[in-house]
Amino acid sequence: MSTDGLLEYLRESPSPFHAARSSARLLEAAGFQELMEIAPWEHQRGRYFIRRGGSLIAWSTEQAQLPSDGFLIVGAHTDSPNLRIKPRPDFARAGHQLLGVEVYGGPIINSWLDRDLGLSGRVVVNDGYLQRQERLFQVDDPILRVSRLAIHLDRSVREGEQFNAQQHLAAHWGLGSAPGDFAAYLASLVGVEPGDVLAWDAMTHDAQPPALIGRNQELLASGRLDNLATSYAATEALIAAVDQPIGHPGTRLIALFDHEEIGSMSERGAFSNLLMTVLERIVLTLGGNREDLHVALAGSIVASGDMAHATHPNYADRHEPQHQIAIDGGPVLKINTNLRYATDAVGAAAFKDACARAGVPCQEFVVRSDLPCGSTVGPMTAALTGVTTVDFGAAMLSMHSAREVTGVADQKMYAAALTAFLS
Template identity: 65%
Template structure:
């Protein structure tokens, strides 16, 4: 019996926890709020970026929009060196979807429609004929708040929207030539039949968040499939849900950090998790992986320990970052799309991701660190390499590696239907995933 199989007692708990997290996280803003709530319930203190960095040893978490960073120094002596190295697990909170345009209201052929923009590399066909809800964040007028603006999360799980597919009777070539969708023409959801709309989207959203339309100053609104996350398969061996890429890694990172701080062992590094927004569109934002979010907080932690810039750079030189993003399992209907000597099996263990053109940041040193973590956790490790004649996706790994100069390794867990509204991953993999990341954060 493999070591991963011995994690079977945790499989149900991890799978159920992942499903609950996915259902609570229809947008990146909700994903970090849900993650922060899990950490706070376990004893972490949530702080604001405008406040001083805590100098006392403890567990801390900070949010920036749809991104989150958490760390712990509670297991380290109060006189620890300011240049103490980090162990960082990174992931991302955003997933491809349809996002509402600033002026979305329009009508056509007797239907009230909403204008949308495709976010990220969505499998757009998977958004057809589904009941869709809406969620996101709003900025509302508040004279008592800094800058006169308050931010609120909101979600509506009513079946509001649908993008209806054209009947085959009206386009029989779909069977021979495949489905061809134009983002502008074919993906606008309808939410009401009839002529004149009773109210605009802005008026509807203002009512949802309890403010006047003129006080709704801005919104980030996006669609989500209303089908809940659930276990599937003959014996419940799989989890099916939207947003597994990459909330499965975000959830595993949170569980790993909680385990690492509960059982630090002989670890003498500072464990950190960072969940970035905007990975699916290039990470270039104030809270993406190309922002100051991670390096600024790593430096602030050093400064709070009484160190300076020299200590900061020394800390980075001894640090290792693990960048987590879901990995392509070998598809049984398309085995020719997998590199033949590197098959990736569902429920076969965490996946080391390698690309010599640096779409992944893994090198031999980073690979060794992740391999040792899997060994320490007692779980098998798989290695993913894309076919040489196919392009390779990327992750937050190369970006964080370049910004920090720290050794970085890219890893993942097997998934099918990546970027669909419904992806699947293995339940056994998720238990092994969290265990490997906990070992990485608290190396023996």
């Protein structure tokens, strides 16, 4: 895995739809073929992927011998917390043209204020023949901004800012007493008439590009590291693994899901039937049946990847003292007795073995016993498939900020561990 490759992936993936496209481009360059869900899959062994909105699943059956051979699966997610544009966003106030936004997921709101914001997503248009088409758009120019109130008008901000999402987060993008026309703006971006814009999934992103920072540039700062760093590592790991001999016959697969940050309850989230549908269709294309599917699942394992909390140097007391996590200290096993993470001893041993084979260290994260624990797609994947699942990540700071930070060396170890896991 190259650092330049990760930087490019982050730049090209401001939305989940773009992230799925970025992974698709890397896979196609490595000989993977895109399949359509609406068409029969009449292929045999090979390299394939499918996309459903901002989700992507890719796999190789080249070394599968029997339909009942198991799966080696790496999971991740493509979405990140941000501010998303409402369906009827245009209004004007105090001489400013504003866009109404809705908070997506759990962003650190104050990190999005007084920041240059771009715009990206997809728009559905009428193509002129009474058919609908999806088109992606990406504006990296700083066209939006949510401004703070000056401290002179609210001295209490020193004690912590309080926001009303309806009143205080509208994004201004122009001056004027009349509202702007967001639909017309989107139409100009994708090359259609304003009346042909039917709907959109539009979201903001930090307009500052990803960068290497620090005295020796050993840190990487960017938006959406949670969880595009994992999506990129998983994609590169699959590409590297398919050309290596596998420890046991089976299908190697990555599943990059949308909507993790809001609970995964959608047609393309980890709580949907997307993964199980693909697994069943793979078994069928290998000449198997439902019995072969269940045998294959019993012999499978999932590594669920989501970024992990590094021990913060300014808030070390917020971390479990016996489980300190270092940036550039290697991949992080994520463990929680109440199964907010899916890791158990069997899964942990398998992931530690992969790290050992990759020649990289492995860290173990446990949240403080007096703090709540976050979660991932791991537990729901384990529950829906019945497959042993282990949760892991790469260490980072400022998770859910508009701009996060991780270690450069960690990303290479991350991809190496996943390659070993898939091999």
